[in-house]
Each structure stands twice: as structure tokens, then as C-alpha cells.
Amino acid sequence: NAGVTQTPKFQVLKTGQSMTLQCAQDMNHNSMYWYRQDPGMGLRLIYYSASEGTTDKGEVPNGYNVSRLNKREFSLRLESAAPSQTSVYFCASSDRGQGAGGYTFGSGTRLTVV
């Protein structure tokens, strides 16, 4: 099925460990996004890529890095995980600027940092 695929679905890290969250879309969308969702905080934008070859910071970029590997793939890296990064992470893609065509979300990665 066409859509956004995120891996892994679940992950437990120890404080200080690093990991990369993978995201791939097969809809030929130009723009891709990484959000985190926390209780009472809603969805907060970490980084986004308006088009292949560009990345920009969102609302909460500290502690994260991203790579737009190609048009399909957009990865999120935690270099030194902290308990405050325990969250559910969502990748999304959209066809046009302003998300005018709507975002397609992946099913999320549930990350726990202990």
C-alpha cells in the first residue's frame, strides 16, 4: 500500500545511546517532516525538508539531526539520547507547499529513553 513507512515501530534506548529513525514515502511527495507527539503538548515539528536537498529546523530541533537521503527517504538521528526525548515520533510527507494537499503520516515510532 502506498504511504509513509517508519522503522522501527518501537525502541528502547539507554541515556547517551544514539539511533536513527527511518522514514520512506512512495507517493513522490516533495516535502517531508518529522514531528514528536507528547501528552498535553500536541504535535511539534522537529525538522522538515521542503524539497530534496534542503532541510530546515522546526519548533524543537535541539538534540536531533536529519538527512534527506533522496526524494523518498528522510531520516532523524538522535546522537545522544536523553529521557526528555521519550516520545512518539511521526514522519509525514506532502505533495505541495503549505501542506495544502494534506499530510500523509506514518504510523509512528514509540521511543523510550531510560
Add this chain to the structure above:
Amino acid sequence: TQLLEQSPQFLSIQEGENLTVYCNSSSVFSSLQWYRQEPGEGPVLLVTVVTGGEVKKLKRLTFQFGDARKDSSLHITAAQPGDTGLYLCAGARGSNYKLTFGKGTLLTVNP
């Protein structure tokens, strides 16, 4: 500062009841979207409204965009247990590629 305020935060109703949830802002948006998120899944787009005063209907769901494009509402008629979920509104501003999300309304429809 939360650009999009959603209310109520929680809503628990019985099957068959009607309900309205709201999405308000002091900012003008070029378009506004509504998403529904079920437990363990990502949000799924329900509708996009782009014109002030626009009304869109999706079966039992009616979406309205305020005349000034600062607010929106979602009305559900004869709610069903399958409507249970987190309803999120999200706004786009100008040429910005980023959507701003509200914190959501968690709806529970009891059989």
C-alpha cells in the same frame, strides 16, 4: 504560544448524540485541515478548507471555516463508536511549508 486552540480538550458522549468541536486562533490561516488519529496510529487527513465561510460535508461530519479564516468547527451528527479518536486541526500560513497543529480534542463515543 499555542497558535491553534482546540476545545473541548476531552469529550465523552453516547452513541447517537451530536457534537461540535472547535479550533480557534488569533491568526489568519490560508488553509485549515482536520485530521483524526486513532490509538497507535498516525493522524489521517479528513478535510482541507481554504475559503472563508466554506462548509464541507463528509457523510455525518460537517466542517466550517470561519469568515475571517481564523477559526473552524467540526460537527458530527449521530455519533458512532467508530468516530472515537483524537481530532486535530492544523493551519497553514502564507508560503510557509509548515503546518501548525492544535493539541486536539479526544472524543469517546460510548455504545
